[in-house]
Amino acid sequence: MWSFANDPEFQPELDWIDTFVREEVQPLDYVLGSQWNIHDPEFERLVRPLQAQVKARGLWACHLGPELGGPGYGQLKLALMNEKFGMSRFGPIVFGAQAPDTGNSEILAHFATEEQKEKYLKPLLANEVVSCFSMTEPQGGADPLAFETSAVRDGDDWVINGEKWFASEADAAGFYIMMVVTDPEAASPYNRASMFIIDQGTPGLVNVRNYGFYGEPEDTHAHLRLTDVRVSASQMLGEPGQAFAIAQTRLGGGRMHHAMRTLAQATRAFEMTCERVVSRTTKGERLADKQLVQASIADTWVQLRQFRLLVLETAWMADQGKDWKALRKNVSAVKTVMPKVLNDVASRALHLHGALGLTHELPFAEWVINSFHVGLADGPTEVHQMVVAREVLKDVKPEPNMFPSYLRHDLAEQARVKFGITA
Ligand SMILES: Cc1cc2nc3c(=O)[nH]c(=O)nc-3n(C[C@H](O)[C@H](O)[C@H](O)COP(=O)(O)OP(=O)(O)OC[C@H]3O[C@@H](n4cnc5c(N)ncnc54)[C@H](O)[C@@H]3O)c2cc1C
Numbered sequence: 001m002w003s004f005a006n007d008p009e010f011q012p013e014l015d016w017i018d019t020f021v022r023e024e025v026q027p028l029d030y031v032l033g034s035q036w037n038i039h040d041p042e043f044e045r046l047v048r049p050l051q052a053q054v055k056a057r058g059l060w061a062c063h064l065g066p067e068l069g070g071p072g073y074g075q076l077k078l079a080l081m082n083e084k085f086g087m088s089r090f091g092p093i094v095f096g097a098q099a100p101d102t103g104n105s106e107i108l109a110h111f112a113t114e115e116q117k118e119k120y121l122k123p124l125l126a127n128e129v130v131s132c133f134s135m136t137e138p139q140g141g142a143d144p145l146a147f148e149t150s151a152v153r154d155g156d157d158w159v160i161n162g163e164k165w166f167a168s169e170a171d172a173a174g175f176y177i178m179m180v181v182t183d184p185e186a187a188s189p190y191n192r193a194s195m196f197i198i199d200q201g202t203p204g205l206v207n208v209r210n211y212g213f214y215g216e217p218e219d220t221h222a223h224l225r226l227t228d229v230r231v232s233a234s235q236m237l238g239e240p241g242q243a244f245a246i247a248q249t250r251l252g253g254g255r256m257h258h259a260m261r262t263l264a265q266a267t268r269a270f271e272m273t274c275e276r277v278v279s280r281t282t283k284g285e286r287l288a289d290k291q292l293v294q295a296s297i298a299d300t301w302v303q304l305r306q307f308r309l310l311v312l313e314t315a316w317m318a319d320q321g322k323d324w325k326a327l328r329k330n331v332s333a334v335k336t337v338m339p340k341v342l343n344d345v346a347s348r349a350l351h352l353h354g355a356l357g358l359t360h361e362l363p364f365a366e367w368v369i370n371s372f373h374v375g376l377a378d379g380p381t382e383v384h385q386m387v388v389a390r391e392v393l394k395d396v397k398p399e400p401n402m403f404p405s406y407l408r409h410d411l412a413e414q415a416r417v418k419f420g421i422t423a
Helices: 011-030 041-046 048-056 075-085 101-111 114-125 243-279 291-319 328-352 354-358 364-376 381-393 408-419
Strands: 131-134 150-154 157-168 175-181 193-199 205-211 221-232
Touching (some): 011 075, 041 048, 075 243, 075 291, 101 114, 101 131, 101 175, 157 193, 193 243, 243 291, 243 364, 291 328
Parallel strands (some): 131 175
16 A cells, blocks of 8 residues: 555654654764774763663664564665664764675675674674775776776785775774775676675785865775785685675665765754744844745755655665665666755755854755765766666667657547547
8 A cells, every 4th residue: 555654663763763863872973083983982981882772772783684684674664764873973883884884794694604704794793893895996986897906816815916095994994895806807897806805904905094074073084005915715705706796785775875864964954954044034034034045945845855755765666675786777866866965955054054054063064075975985976877877768769760759740640540530
């Protein structure tokens, strides 16, 4: 049956998450540094007790399906939960749902051997360690076929050389999952690379420098250099040549969660804007009474609802049994719209708060910058637009004649024939 209502049994959980995030988790954003810095004594003191409450409530690390050892909430519920987690920088890690660990645990659950699961997946799901996912290289991010970091086999080991770029949380990570070329001559370029699990501290793996951007509490995106990094063959994740397939496995769910967290950030900007426009007066009336301000409020509300529906519809389709490959058009559509929604909503919020909106007292400039982050990470917008267009057009048949088949006089003639109209 059609319904846009939340599952009545799940609604109390969402309400609990909402209150918990607003009252207990959001304050952490103002006093702690990077949320991946899990060995900071203040993290132990302030975050661990909140994680314990989440575990006791049965809401910890909900992203894995039952076939992968998780509770199996499904994508729709996960989307609704991420909409709450995203209201705070610390929301995801308090619920065991932070990137890149969610995606990494998904691919470990899918592809790891039992030994690898024991060593890497278990502590990752318990947040005893955090992890890093490293594909991008300095010479090419959006084109994975340009990757050059390579491994050669040497007895029971692989020896890796190359450079990686924008490897987020590399310093905090207990291990890296890294895409490395192992068979440069493979018939399909998509079978050239394999995935390796590399322990933090492996000799030859050096962090050249961390990069950061406006609004982040610390610089955590690493430029890595690998010089004769030796890993045992047992450190390969999945089969040789399987890296692209593995990477695809993690990206669908991850993009959806990211979308709902982005929606949460945009929604916070909107809530603040609404409060401001009914509070501030100019020329004898509230900002909310100015028609141009009303247009901005209306546009924002509609844009948020449209985006939310697109994400939830995609999540719902995933719950109907469609895999991420079958849903690539929808997922890429979500990824395409996400940066624009955040950019528009955060920019309007900044502008309607006047000079105050631009200052460090309010988060809008950070969120505008974050819109560029979400437009780049996991592939730039243009690449996802290409996917949407390709998928939309792939089954469309070309018209062999000079003129389109839908000219009015042709359609009218066909209709007359169909209905036996002769006059
Ligand atoms: C905050 C953040 C965190 C990240 N974390 C990680 C991480 O943990 N691990 C990891 O491996 N990577 C990570 N990345 C890297 C990210 O995946 C790349 O930035 C992204 O794939 C784009 O690659 P690039 O930066 O090299 O840009 P380029 O590939 O140089 O692209 C630059 C621009 O060129 C245009 N462009 C590129 N390709 C096309 C095309 N085919 N058609 C039309 N226009 C195009 C787009 O405008 C694009 O923005 C992160 C990035 C950011 C911003």
